[in-house]
Amino acid sequence: xxxxxxxxxxxxxxxxxxxxxxxxxxxxxxxxxxxxxxxxxxxxxxxxxxxxxxxxxxxxxxxxxxxxxxxxxxxxxxxxxxxxxxxxxxxxxxxxxxxxxxxxxxxxxxxxxxxxxxxxxxxxxxxxxxxxxxxxxxxxxxxxxxxxxxxxxxxxxxxxxxxxxxxxxxxxxxxxxxxxxxxxxxxxxxxxxxxxxxxxxxxxxxxxxxxxxxxxxxxxxxxxxxxxxxxxxxxxxxxxxxxxxxxxxxxxxxxxxxxxxxxxxxxxxxxxxxxxxxxxxxxxxxxxxxxxxxxxxxxxxxxxxxxxxxxxxxxxxxxxxxxxxxxxxxxxxxxxxxxxxxxxxxxxxxxxxxxxxxxxxxxxxxxxxxxxxxxxxxxxxxxxxxxxxxxxxxxxxxxxxxxxxxxxxxxxxxxxxxxxxxxxxxxxxxxxxxxxxxxxxxxxxxxx
RNA sequence: CGGAGUAUGGCGCAGUCUGGUAGCGCACCUGGUUUGGGUCCAGGGGGUCGCAAGUUCGAAUCUUGCUACUCCGACCA
Numbered sequence: 001x002x003x004x005x006x007x008x009x010x011x012x013x014x015x016x017x018x019x020x021x022x023x024x025x026x027x028x029x030x031x032x033x034x035x036x037x038x039x040x041x042x043x044x045x046x047x048x049x050x051x052x053x054x055x056x057x058x059x060x061x062x063x064x065x066x067x068x069x070x071x072x073x074x075x076x077x078x079x080x081x082x083x084x085x086x087x088x089x090x091x092x093x094x095x096x097x098x099x100x101x102x103x104x105x106x107x108x109x110x111x112x113x114x115x116x117x118x119x120x121x122x123x124x125x126x127x128x129x130x131x132x133x134x135x136x137x138x139x140x141x142x143x144x145x146x147x148x149x150x151x152x153x154x155x156x157x158x159x160x161x162x163x164x165x166x167x168x169x170x171x172x173x174x175x176x177x178x179x180x181x182x183x184x185x186x187x188x189x190x191x192x193x194x195x196x197x198x199x200x201x202x203x204x205x206x207x208x209x210x211x212x213x214x215x216x217x218x219x220x221x222x223x224x225x226x227x228x229x230x231x232x233x234x235x236x237x238x239x240x241x242x243x244x245x246x247x248x249x250x251x252x253x254x255x256x257x258x259x260x261x262x263x264x265x266x267x268x269x270x271x272x273x274x275x276x277x278x279x280x281x282x283x284x285x286x287x288x289x290x291x292x293x294x295x296x297x298x299x300x301x302x303x304x305x306x307x308x309x310x311x312x313x314x315x316x317x318x319x320x321x322x323x324x325x326x327x328x329x330x331x332x333x334x335x336x337x338x339x340x341x342x343x344x345x346x347x348x349x350x351x352x353x354x355x356x357x358x359x360x361x362x363x364x365x366x367x368x369x370x371x372x373x374x375x376x377x378x379x380x381x382x383x384x385x386x387x388x389x390x391x392x393x394x395x396x397x398x399x400x401x402x403x404x405x406x407x408x409x410x411x412x413x414x415x416x417x418x419x420x421x422x423x424x425x426x427x428x429x430x431x432x433x434x435x436x437x438x439x440x441x442x443x444x445x446x447x448x
Numbered sequence: 449c450g451g452a453g454u455a456u457g458g459c460g461c462a463g464u465c466u467g468g469u470a471g472c473g474c475a476c477c478u479g480g481u482u483u484g485g486g487u488c489c490a491g492g493g494g495g496u497c498g499c500a501a502g503u504u505c506g507a508a509u510c511u512u513g514c515u516a517c518u519c520c521g522a523c524c525a
C-alpha cells in the first residue's frame with residue numbers, strides 16, 4: 001500500500017473524550033471513528049488489524065475442529081421466548097419491531113439461534129461432537145459504554161457453540177476450546193490467564209474467563225505468579241486426544257477475578273511470595289452449560305441405545321474488537337502502538353525521506369516492490385510530507401519494521417532499518433535490507 | 449439508573465461572568481522556501497456558536513425546555 005493512496009486520517013492532538021491509552025491511540029491513528037455512544041466505524045488500518053485478529057482466531061478454531069458459519073445479527077424474539085431469555089435478558093437487549101409488528105432483536109449472543117440450526121439437522125449421536133462458530137457483530141445496550149471499543153455497545157464477537165451427547169464428552173469439547181484459546185492468545189502475543197468465573201446470565205456450572213494483565217484493566221485479578229511460566233500447547237497438539245493434562249496444568253494454580261475473590265482462599269492456596277494481584281482485561285470467556293438450551297428448545301439426538309437425549313452444550317466467546325484495544329493496552333509507548341507483527345496494520349514500512357530526490361524515490365520504490373513480491377504487507381510512505389511527520393506516523397500506527405531511505409544515507413551506500421519494538425536502528429546496504437526485514441518478519445510469523 | 453460535567457470550523461481551545469455583528473493553534477488551499485525526527489514566510493477558504501422557545505433595539509453570551517456526548521458509581525464480552 002502506498003501512503004499517498006491510503007485513507008489514514010491521523011490526528012496530532014488527543015481527542016478529549018478518550019481517557020485510556022488504547023482509545024486515544026486508535027482515534028489518533030485513524031483506526032476507528034465514534035458514530036454514537038459505544039458504536040464505532042472501523043477505518044482502513046483499524047479494520048486491517050481487526051481482520052488479522054480474526055484470521056488467527058479462525059485458524060485456531062478450525063485447527064480445534066470447529067466449523068465456521070455466519071448467523072444474522074437480527075433475530076426473532078420467538079426463539080428467545082423458547083428459552084425463556086426474551087423476558088430474562090432485560091434492557092441490555094436491543095428490541096426492534098419490524099413493519100409487520102413482529103418482535104425482533106439485535107443479537108447479544110446466539111445460543112438460541114445456533115440451537116435452532118442444530119435441532120433442524122442433527123438427529124444422531126454419531127454426528128457428535130459438533131462445534132459451530134461465527135464471527136459476527138453483537139449489540140448489548142450497556143448502560144455505560146466507555147473506553148472506546150474496549151466496552152462498546154456494538155462489538156465483534158467470535159462465539160462458538162459445542163454439542164455433545166453427554167456431559168463427559170461435553171467436557172472434552174470444553175477442553176478443546178480451552179486449549180484453542182490458550183493458543184489463540186499466545187499467537188497474538190498476549191499472556192492470557194484462564195480464571196475460574198461466574199457463569200452469569202449464560203448459565204451453567206463450568207466456566208473460565210481468559211484475562212490479560214494490564215494496568216488499565218477493569219477487573220482486579222488474584223493469581224499465582226507461577227501461572228505465567230506455564231507452557232502453551234504447541235501447534236501440533238492433537239485435538240482428538242485427551243487434553244486434560246493441559247487444562248489441569250493451567251487450572252492447578254489459583255486464579256480468580258474480583259467477582260469471586262475471597263481473601264481466605266487466596267491466602268490458603270497461594271504462598272505469599274507467589275501472590276500476584278493485578279488489573280486485567282477479559283478477552284475471552286468459555287462456558288459449559290449442559291442442557292440449559294437444548295432441553296427447552298428440543299435439541300435432541302438419538303443415543304446408541306436409540307433413546308433421544310438433549311445435547312450437552314457449551315459456548316465460547318472471544319471479542320476481537322476488544323482484543324484490538326487490549327493489544328494496544330499491552331503494547332505501546334509514548335510514540336504510539338507497538339503491534340506484534342502478526343496483527344500489525346503493516347508488517348513493514350518504507351519511508352522515503354525526500355520524494356523529490358530521484359535516487360531516494362527510485363530506491364524506496366524498488367525495495368517496496370521487492371517486499372510486496374515476497375508477500376510482505378508493506379506501506380510505502382511516498383508522500384511529500386516532512387521527515388518528522390513520516391517518522392511520527394509510522395511509530396504511531398506501530399509498524400514493526402521501518403526502512404528509512406534518504407539521499408544522505410544513499411550517498412554513503414546506507415539505509416536504516418528501525419525496529420519499532422526495541423528502538424534498534426540498524427544500518428545496512430540497500431541490497432541487504434529486503435532479506436534482513438523479510439527474515440525478521442518470517443521469524444515473527446512462525447507458527448508457535 | 450444515581451452523581452458531576454461538556455456542547456463555538458475537521459481536531460484542540462478562548463470568548464459567556466459584565467449582551468453590541470465570532471477568534472487562536474493545528475489541519476486544509478495557493479505561492480515561495482525547506483527536506484534525516486511534526487520547516488519558515490506570505491496570502492486564503494471554511495462556523496445554523498447542539499436544538500427549540502423566550503427576554504431584548506440587539507443573544508455564542510441572559511431565562512426555560514429538550515437533545516447528544518463525556519467522566520465517577522452500579523452493571524457488563
